Amino acid sequence: MEKTTESATEIEEETGSYLQLSFSRAPKKNQEALAQLGKRWVQWLNKHGVSSKIYYLNSSSTTTTTTTTSEQVSPPQGIESIAKILSVSDDEILGASLQFYRDQAHADEVYSKMMQDETCGAIMKQFNSLVTPGKSMITDGFSLPRV
Secondary structure, rough: OOOOOOOHHHHHHOOOOOOEEEEEEEEHHHHHHHHHHHHHHHHHHHHHHOOEEEEEEOOOOEEEEOOOOOOOOOOOOOOOOOHHHHHOOOOOEEEEEEEOOOOOHHHHHHHHHHOOOHHHHHHHHHHHHHHOOOOOOEEEEOOOOOO
């Protein structure tokens, strides 16, 4: 079996050079509604040339369960759980949205379209009704390093 590694250029060609990463939390009872809404959101982004994925944290506890046993394992010293840092309660889910853009200009262009699109407005209104009240979405943009 031949071992291959992807160069930074190959990764950039596949995903783009700009990543918008967002975290949001919601009551567990809203997980199915959020998943359905997330599908609509991803479709809208895809239509505008953005590759997007939404993931949900497996557990909000500060320990993790191994995949081979049900044993609880604490993270090694010096490593913090995202759920712990964000104070996610046991009755909440934590979602992570990854949006890959060609570059910062592409992200700005899509954001401008988003602000003018009625479908996006309806999605955001429904999203805001499903997330935990009083808790802000945490988001920022990241660029690949230029070597």
